Amino acid sequence: MPDYIYLLENRLSADQRNALLQLREAAREAGMLLFLTGDAVRDLTSGHAVRDLEISVHGNALKLKKTVEKLGGTVWGEHEDSQSLYLCFPGTVRVDVISAHTVKYLKPGKSVFHPASIQDDLRRRDFTVNAMAISLNEGSFGLLMDPFNGAADIESRTLRLVSNYGFLEEPSLLIRATRYRARLGWELDPRSRTRYDNAKSEGVMEFLSPHARSQELEQIGHEEDGLNVLRALEAEGWMQVLFQPWIAAKADEEKLKTLHELAVDLLLQGVHADMSAAQMQLLTAKMAPKDLSALKKLMLRPGFTEEWDSLDSLATGFAKALLAKENATPSSGFKLFTTYDPEAILWLGFTSKNAAVLERFNLFLKAWPEARLRIPHALMQEMRITPELAAYGQIVQAVFLELIDGRLTTPEEMRAYLEPHSPPAPPPQVTIKRPRAKRGAEAKIKEQSYDDDEDSDDELADDEDLDDIGGDDDDIDLGLSLPKVDLDADMADDGEPDDDDLDAEASEHIPEPPKSKAKKSAQPEPAKIAKTPASTPEKPVKTEKPQPASKPEPKAKPAAAATKPSLAPSKAKAQAPPAKHKAEPVHAEAKGTKAAKPNVKATAKAPAKPPVKAPVKPLHKAPVKAVAKGKPAPVSSAKLAHGAKPSKPPEKKPAPKPAKKR
Secondary structure, rough: OHHHHHHHHHHHHHHHHHHHHHHHHHHHOOOOOOOOOOHHHHHHHHOOOOOOEEEEEOOOOHHOOOOOOHHEEEEEEEEEEEEEEEEEOOOOOOEEEEEEEEEEEOOEEEEEEOOOOOOHHHOOOEHHHHOOOEEEEOOOOEEEEEOOHHHHHHHHEEEEEEEOOOHOOOOOOHHHHHHHHHHHHOOEEEHHHHHHHHHOOHHHHHHHOOHHOOOOOOHHHHOOOOOHHHHHHHHHHHHHHHHOOOHHHHOOOHHHHHHHHHHHHHOOOOOEEEOOHHHHHHHHOOOOHHHHHHHHHHHOOOHHHHHHHOOHHHHHHHHHHHOOOOOHHHHHHHHHHHHHOOHHHHHHHHHHHOOHHHHHHHHHHHHHHHHHHOHHHHHHHOOOOOOOOOHHHHHHHHHHHHOOOOOOHHHHHHHHHHHHHHHOOOOOOOOOOOOHHHHHHHHHHHHHHHHHHHHEEEHHHHHHHEEEOOOOOOOOOOOOOOOOOOOOOOHHHHHOHHHHHHHHHHHHHHHOOOOOOHHHOOOOHHHHHHHOOOOOOOOOOOOOOOOOOOOOOOOOOOOOOHHHHHHHHHHHHHOOOOOOOOOOOOOHHHHOOOOOOOHHHHHHHHOOOOOOOOOOOOOEEEEEOHHHHHHEEEOOOOOOOOOOOOOOOOOOOOOOOOOOOO
16 A cells, blocks of 8 residues: 555645645644545545645534635635535645535435535545545544545546445536546446446436536546547537537647647746646637636636636736846746746747747746756765755755856866855764774783794704704614604693604504514614604694615714713603603504514614704794704604603703794
C-alpha cells in the first residue's frame, strides 16, 4: 500500500498543499474533523494528476466561509441542500468543502440529505474508486479509509458501483461513468455494465436534477482533454440532456492543440496554469452568443464563470507589466513570469500578436533555460555548496539570474560570487590512537621474547665452542645416514630441556639402518656433516643427509686453543647426578635392535686434526662468535652422541649480548 503521507507531500503542487494547510487551520478553529475524499484520493493512488480537491468535514461546511476568506480563499459558490462550499485558493486551486452526509432518494433524481459520519458518507458514493478517504487530522494524518476495497479496483482499472441501484437513483452517474471511461480509459465491471445498459434503456436520464446537470456541464471544462470527453458524451447521447446546442463541432480543435502545447511549455518552466477557463473559451468558440450566454448561466460555480469572462483583461494587464521599463532586464522579466497569475500568462501567450511580447515569451521558454546548463555545479560542490544546504535552491536560482543578465562570465567571477555562500570547512577528522602504555607493554613482551631467543642462541654457540676442546678423538664415522641423537639427558639449570634433548626426541621415530652398513666403520673418517641449528619447540628438527667421505683437510688450531682450561672440570661435571626432570635417553635397544658400537681402533688411528665443518646457520640469526676471541671450539655433534658431556669452564665470562632487534 502506498504511503499517503508521502503522496500528500510530493504529488500535490505547492499551491494545493498550501490550500490544504489553510483548510486544516480553519477546521481546527471550528473544531471539525476533515478528510480528503473523492477524485483526489483516486488520482493520488492511481498516479494521475490531481486537478480538484474535495474535503469532507464533520459538521456544517458553510460555517467555514468567513474563516476561509480570512485565510486567503475565495468563495466561488455554495449549495445549501448538501451544505457544500466551493472555494478557490491562490494558484487557481479549486476546493469543494462538503459536509459528510447520507442521501435518501424519494424518487429518481430527488434526494434528501442527512448529516452523517465519514463512514456513512463513503457508503453513499458512486463508485468504489471514489469511496476512499485520507485523514487530514492530527494524530491520524495520512490514514486511508477504504471500506469497499477501492484500491483493488484502482489496481485492476475497474469502475464498480457501490450501490446496486446507483444508476437508477442518481441518473448523473451514467454521465460520470462515461466521463471516467473517456478520461481514464477504465471500464465498468460486468455487473455494473449490465446495470448501466438497463438504466439507459429505461430512460432514467429524464430525472436528472438541475444541480447535477450544472456540475457535469462545468466538469467538461475542467478535464485535461475536454474535447475528447465532449465527444464521448455526445456519442452516448448525454449532451442532448445536458445542453443540446453544445457539441464537438462547436469547438476550435486546432487552437486547442496549440493551447495544450503552450501549457506544457509553461509547466516545464515552473508556471502551473489552470487552463479550464481558456479551454472552455475554445470549446465554445463557434457557439452562438445567445447559447454561450445560456451555458454560462448553467455553470455550478459563479466564480468560474467570472474567470472565464475576465481572460482578456488579465492578459492585457500582464502585457503592460511585461513591457514596463522596470522589467526590461532578463532577471526581472524572469521573476515576473514566475510570480504573475498563471492563467493570464497562458492566455496572453496564446492570443498576443505583439512582437515584443512574443520575443519575451521566446526568451522565457527557449533562450533563458539554456543558461541553466552553465550553472557551475562542480565548482559549487568543490566549495561545499551541496543540496543538503537549506538555501541551496535559492543559491542556484541567484546564480541563474546572474547568468541570464550576462554576468559571471569567468570562473574567477563565479568563485568570488559563491564565496559568501560557501560554508566553512569541516574540522579535521580526529584519529583515536592506541594508549602508549599498552603499546609499550607489547613492545616489552616482544623484546623479552627476542632476549630469550638470543640467550638460547648464545648457549648453543657456547656448547659448540666447547665441543672442540681436547680434539676429536671420539669422532667416529660409521658411514651411516643416522640422525644425530643427543644421549646426554642433562637438563638446563632452569629445569627446561635443552635443544639437544629435543633433537633426541625427534629422532626417536626414525627406523634403524640395516646392519650391513655398520661394517664400514673402519674406513677413514669422512668430513663431518654440517650440524643443523637447534630448532624451536614449535617446529621439528630436520636432519640432513651425510656428505660423501672425503679426505680431511688439515686445519691449524687457533692460538687461543693453547690457553684453554683442561677437560678435568668438564669430566667431573659429567659425573654429577642428573636433574629431577631429566629426560630418559633414547636408545636403539628400546626398540629391540642392537646399536652399533664405535670402533676404538679406528678412533685411535684417526688424525688429531679436526675435520672441516660446514658453517652453522643460527635459527634466530644470532651473531657467530669467533674462536679468535678466546672462546672454546664447539663440540661436535658426533662426540655428544657418544656420551661426552660438555660444560663451560668456571672462569669463562658470559659474552656480551648483541643489540636487540626491533
